[in-house]
Amino acid sequence: MDIFFQQIINGLVQGSVYALVALGYTMVYGILGLINFAHGEVVMIGAMIALTVLQSLLAAAFAPVLAVLLSLMAAVAVCMALGYSIERIAYRPLRNAPRLAPLITAIGVSIVLQNLAMMIWGREYHSFNLPFASTSHHLGGAVMNDVQIVIVIVALVIMAGLMWLVHQTRTGRAMRAVAENPAAATLMGVDINRVISVTFMLGSALAAIAGFMVSANYGIVHYYMGFMLGLKAFTAAVLGGIGNLRGAMLGGVLLGLIESLGAGYIGDLTGGFLGSHYQDVFAFFVLIAVLVFRPSGLLGEKLAERA
Amino acid sequence: MSLLEVQDLKVSYGGIQALKGISLSIAQGELVTLIGSNGAGKTTTLKALAGLLHPASGKINYQERSLLHIPAHQRVANGISLVPEGRGIFARLTVEENLLMGAYVRSDKAETAADLERQYVLFPRLAERRTQLAGTLSGGEQQMVAMARALMSHPTLLMLDEPSMGLAPLMVEKIFETIRDISAQGVTILLVEQNAKLALEAAQRGYVLESGAITLSGAASELLGSDAVQRAYLGA
Ligand SMILES: Nc1ncnc2c1ncn2[C@@H]1O[C@H](COP(=O)(O)OP(=O)(O)OP(=O)(O)O)[C@@H](O)[C@H]1O
Ligand SMILES: [Mg+2]
Numbered sequence: 222m223d224i225f226f227q228q229i230i231n232g233l234v235q236g237s238v239y240a241l242v243a244l245g246y247t248m249v250y251g252i253l254g255l256i257n258f259a260h261g262e263v264v265m266i267g268a269m270i271a272l273t274v275l276q277s278l279l280a281a282a283f284a285p286v287l288a289v290l291l292s293l294m295a296a297v298a299v300c301m302a303l304g305y306s307i308e309r310i311a312y313r314p315l316r317n318a319p320r321l322a323p324l325i326t327a328i329g330v331s332i333v334l335q336n337l338a339m340m341i342w343g344r345e346y347h348s349f350n351l352p353f354a355s356t357s358h359h360l361g362g363a364v365m366n367d368v369q370i371v372i373v374i375v376a377l378v379i380m381a382g383l384m385w386l387v388h389q390t391r392t393g394r395a396m397r398a399v400a401e402n403p404a405a406a407t408l409m410g411v412d413i414n415r416v417i418s419v420t421f422m423l424g425s426a427l428a429a430i431a432g433f434m435v436s437a438n439y440g441i442v443h444y445y446m447g448f449m450l451g452l453k454a455f456t457a458a459v460l461g462g463i464g465n466l467r468g469a470m471l472g473g474v475l476l477g478l479i480e481s482l483g484a485g486y487i488g489d490l491t492g493g494f495l496g497s498h499y500q501d502v503f504a505f506f507v508l509i510a511v512l513v514f515r516p517s518g519l520l521g522e523k524l525a526e527r528a
Numbered sequence: 529m530s531l532l533e534v535q536d537l538k539v540s541y542g543g544i545q546a547l548k549g550i551s552l553s554i555a556q557g558e559l560v561t562l563i564g565s566n567g568a569g570k571t572t573t574l575k576a577l578a579g580l581l582h583p584a585s586g587k588i589n590y591q592e593r594s595l596l597h598i599p600a601h602q603r604v605a606n607g608i609s610l611v612p613e614g615r616g617i618f619a620r621l622t623v624e625e626n627l628l629m630g631a632y633v634r635s636d637k638a639e640t641a642a643d644l645e646r647q648y649v650l651f652p653r654l655a656e657r658r659t660q661l662a663g664t665l666s667g668g669e670q671q672m673v674a675m676a677r678a679l680m681s682h683p684t685l686l687m688l689d690e691p692s693m694g695l696a697p698l699m700v701e702k703i704f705e706t707i708r709d710i711s712a713q714g715v716t717i718l719l720v721e722q723n724a725k726l727a728l729e730a731a732q733r734g735y736v737l738e739s740g741a742i743t744l745s746g747a748a749s750e751l752l753g754s755d756a757v758q759r760a761y762l763g764a
Pocket of ligand 1: 544568572
């Protein structure tokens with residue numbers, strides 16, 4: 222029973238991170254019909270920037286809480302600039318090219334960012350320690366620490382904020398209009414390039430926050446961390462229905478739960494044959510199952526060709 | 529003094545020349561119609577004026593200034609509004625959100641709210657459906673959304689591309705009545721229509737476009753009576 226409850230908690234925490242990253246995939250897909258495979262690397266860059274800034278601020282004797290906040294803000298700022306530049310430099314020139322071209326470009330951008338990170342931060346794992354203790358709380362036999370509680374709460378607040386922005390503001394309305402019919406949106410006076418830039422920057426800001434969260438939760442960062450995380454968040458977006466914001470959130474949390482419950486019980490289920498290190502397999506089972514049985518995802522509309 | 533002056537406008541799609549050098553002018557406050565058969569280049573003309581297509585050559589002067597280097601999204605703020613063929617409504621936005629998109633370039637919130645109410649007076653049908661997704665409306669209602677949305681931008685020049693397309697006769701009548709109302713309020717209108725009779729009856733002047741060239745122009749009443757128009761478009 223307590224394993225079950227514990228795995229639920231772990232799943233929710235990891236699922237919150239997946240949800241934030243999945244939102245970035247789904248927002249860009251919704252507007253451009255493009256899978257931005259470089260998005261996982263933006264998460265990684267966010268984590269690396271946060272690490273570097275945090276370490277230097279602590280070395281300069283900044284107050285711990287201030288150092289954490291500033292490093293998070295630095296990561297967000299750098300990632301927004303990065304997301305903006307990726308779109309501007311790599312994707313915009315290919316806006317009217319056949320779909321395969323931007324897809325291959327996305328993979329190229331991803332490789333470039335990985336290698337850049339490897340050159341700057343090296344191939345080794347870095348530990349990412351928050352400058353204060355994270356108290357553990359016992360909840361009916363399971364444990365949840367402060368960092369995990371903060372991750373879930375912050376993710377919820379951010380997602381609520383994003384939904385508000387997309388559904389209640391002028392900018393959000395313009396985003397939805399561009400996603401649906403760019404030419405008609407232009408006729409309303411919307412500068413679609415600006416809206417696309419804003420979309421990339423928003424997604425990248427969420428990626429930076431997610432990067433900070435995973436790093437703080439696992440205490441470790443690495444130049445390759447964005448690859449698997451990105452792939453899983455993409456899976457989450459597909460599970461929820463790519464292009465659908467609520468779907469990305471639902472898919473993220475569900476994938477976190479599936480993974481962690483799967484990892485918790487895979488040993489028992491296979492009589493000890495497979496261990497919890499097979500955790501990653503679940504995400505891809507989910508991806509394949511969704512693509513085979515429900516390609517439009519849980520909340521997605523029937524995949525119609527865009528006009 | 530003319531509001532819009534088009535000279536020798538040429539537009540091509542790849543190698544195909546859709547407009548072979550057309551010239552037309554519209555005075556402030558006029559209702560002008562552009563008629564012609566399928567594929568004549570009517571939509572192409574409106575798209576070039578709205579900035580969605582880039583002409584190969586020619587001049588487009590609006591309020592004495594060239595529009596050629598002004599991107600489409602900025603032309604709206606200059607008072608040029610196009611209700612596109614097929615309406616181009618945002619199906620997944622509500623009726624009210626569609627109308628608010630029309631006011632995207634306007635910043636005055638109080639005025640926008642007043643404009644919304646004005647549209648609901650003009651189109652009471654939309655008032656009942658303000659929270660409904662626009663994609664679930666009937667064709668006629670969608671045409672109302674498209675026109676109301678265009679009016680939300682306070683256009684100086686309103687361009688309508690086949691507003692009667694696919695509508696039942698009663699709805700066509702209602703749409704044309706609205707076009708006359710809008711015109712009476714002083715908005716300059718360029719109306720593209722297949723329904724040449726209705727269009728010429730509503731308009732003051734008309735142009736006939738054939739295979740990318742203007743073949744006839746003049747007062748609407750004269751065109752309506754001319755043999756060429758009678759034969760080609762009115763089935764007489
Ligand atoms: N995107 C395009 N690519 C290639 N050719 C095009 C394109 N759009 C229009 N054309 C061609 O340009 C010509 C003019 O088309 P346009 O749509 O302007 O006609 P129209 O007068 O609006 O016709 P309709 O009454 O059927 O709407 C046609 O021959 C059409 O086939
Ligand atoms: Mg047409």
